[in-house]
Amino acid sequence: MTTILVVDDEPELVSFVRRALEAEGYQVLTATGGAEGLRVALTKKPDLMVLDLRMPEVDGEAVMAGVLARGPATRVLILSAVADVEARIRCLEQGAVDILSKPFAIQELLVRVRSRLRMPTEKGPDDYLLRVGPITLDVRARRLRVDGSEAMLSEREFLLMQHFMRKPDMVCSRSELLAAVWGYDFDxxxxxxxxCVRRLRSKMTRDVIQTVRNVGYQLQSA
Structure with a gap:
C-alpha cells in the first residue's frame, strides 16, 4: 500500500488531509512538527510527503533536506502560505516535486498527490551530484570536491554537508542540524x-562553512 506522510503544525489541517487521503485508499502517517516529521520520515520511509513549509523550530526546508539526504528519490509536496517566490523556487531546486499554496482545495491536493506518485523515481548520473559554487558533492560515493581537491566523508559528515548544500547561503541553526542529521531534538x-563541522573543515582546502555566532553555520556559495 502506498504510504503518505503529512507534516504540518496545524493539527486540524493534518486531520483533515489524513481523512481525505485515507478515503482514497492511502496509508497515512502524520506529524505535527518538523522534528517529529523528520523522525517519522527517516524510520517509515513514506512514498510521498505532504510537508508544511513554515513550522517553528525545524521548518519544512530543513525537514526536506534531512529526508532527501537519506533518500534522494523521496517525493516531497510542499504546502505553503509563503508568498515569497524565491523561497518557493528554492524548494523546487532543493528537490520538492510540487508546491501547493495555502489555502487549498482538497480535490486539487488529491490530484497533485496522484500525479506526483506516478512520477518515475529513477535518477541519472548527474542527479547524484550537488554543486554549490566551487563545491561538488557526489551523493552516491560520498565524495567531496572543493577547488579540485577531493575527500571522502563519513556518514555524518556526508549528511551534514548535503544538508548545507541544499541550503546554500542560508543560516542553519544547531537545532536544525541536530534534527536533520542526527534525528533528535535540540540538546x-x-x-x-x-x-562534525570541524572535521568537515579539516577536509577542505578552504573554509566555506562560516560560523554564525550564537546561531549555527552557513555554507557560502562564493
Missing amino acids: PATNVVDV
Whole structure:
C-alpha cells in the first residue's frame, strides 16, 4: 500500500488531509512538527510527503533536506502560505516535486498527490551530484570536491554537508542540524554539530562553512 506522510503544525489541517487521503485508499502517517516529521520520515520511509513549509523550530526546508539526504528519490509536496517566490523556487531546486499554496482545495491536493506518485523515481548520473559554487558533492560515493581537491566523508559528515548544500547561503541553526542529521531534538549539552563541522573543515582546502555566532553555520556559495 502506498504510504503518505503529512507534516504540518496545524493539527486540524493534518486531520483533515489524513481523512481525505485515507478515503482514497492511502496509508497515512502524520506529524505535527518538523522534528517529529523528520523522525517519522527517516524510520517509515513514506512514498510521498505532504510537508508544511513554515513550522517553528525545524521548518519544512530543513525537514526536506534531512529526508532527501537519506533518500534522494523521496517525493516531497510542499504546502505553503509563503508568498515569497524565491523561497518557493528554492524548494523546487532543493528537490520538492510540487508546491501547493495555502489555502487549498482538497480535490486539487488529491490530484497533485496522484500525479506526483506516478512520477518515475529513477535518477541519472548527474542527479547524484550537488554543486554549490566551487563545491561538488557526489551523493552516491560520498565524495567531496572543493577547488579540485577531493575527500571522502563519513556518514555524518556526508549528511551534514548535503544538508548545507541544499541550503546554500542560508543560516542553519544547531537545532536544525541536530534534527536533520542526527534525528533528535535540540540538546544544549551536546557539541556533536561543532565537532562534525570541524572535521568537515579539516577536509577542505578552504573554509566555506562560516560560523554564525550564537546561531549555527552557513555554507557560502562564493
